[in-house]
Every structure is written in C-alpha cells, then in structure tokens.
Amino acid sequence: MAFDHEEVGDFASERDAQEWAERNNIDPQDLHFRARGRRGVTLSVRRSALGDSSRGDLSYGRRNGFF
Known part of the structure; x- marks a missing residue:
C-alpha cells in the first residue's frame, strides 16, 4: 500500500532526521528517507501524520511549527 x-x-x-522526528512525536513508521548521495538524506513524513487543514486537527500546525 502506498x-x-x-x-x-x-x-x-x-539518525539526525530520526532524532528530529522523535522530538516532534512522529511515529517512525510515518517516515520516508531518500538518500542525497554523500550529502545526507531528505526526510518525508506521511501526510496523515501531519494532519489536515481543519481547525479541529491540532496537529496541522506541525507543518510550520516543528522544532
């Protein structure tokens, strides 16, 4: 399933990306890493873990409010 x-x-x-995710209470299962050669990784997070745009979804602010 995609x-x-x-x-x-x-x-x-x-590891740096995983530590960031831990600080922001994101489940490791919601993470996706893409190698950038020798320059590290690009981190993507499952959209459902970020929430939606409704005011009732308090996790939506994480898109701009992560540590």
Whole structure:
C-alpha cells in the first residue's frame, strides 16, 4: 500500500532526521528517507501524520511549527 508523503527537509544523516522526528512525536513508521548521495538524506513524513487543514486537527500546525 502506498501513502502520500510530504517532504519536510534535508538532514546530514538518517539518525539526525530520526532524532528530529522523535522530538516532534512522529511515529517512525510515518517516515520516508531518500538518500542525497554523500550529502545526507531528505526526510518525508506521511501526510496523515501531519494532519489536515481543519481547525479541529491540532496537529496541522506541525507543518510550520516543528522544532
């Protein structure tokens, strides 16, 4: 089953990206890593983990409010 992911940024290593996800309470199953050669990884997060645009979904603010 395929899921839509939203790219959230580039990190020096997969471990750095995982630590960022841990600080932001994102389940490791919602992460997708793409190698950038020797320059680290690009992290994408499953969209359902980010929430939607409704006001009742408090996780929506994470798109702009991650640490």
